[in-house]
Amino acid sequence: MKMQRSLQFFSAFWRDTEGVTAIEYALLAALIAMAILGGVMAVGDSVLTMWNRVATCVASPTSCT
Secondary structure (H helix, E strand, O other), X not given: OHHHHHHHHHHXXXXXXXXXXXXXXXXXXXXXHHHHHHHHHHHHHHHHHHHHHHHHHHHOHHHOO
16 A cells, blocks of 8 residues: 555656746756856956956056056
């Protein structure tokens, strides 16, 4: 009897499609986050260099041309 209930539960679980949309949205959000992270990592060094130059120019304006 208990085995039959377990099989019925797993059978119903396998056929259930209610959570599919949430999983699709989660996968899409993860893909977007990876794209953003990749973009930030690609331009990160140049942005850091730019802000270091800005900081240097603010601290000592005569050293900037």
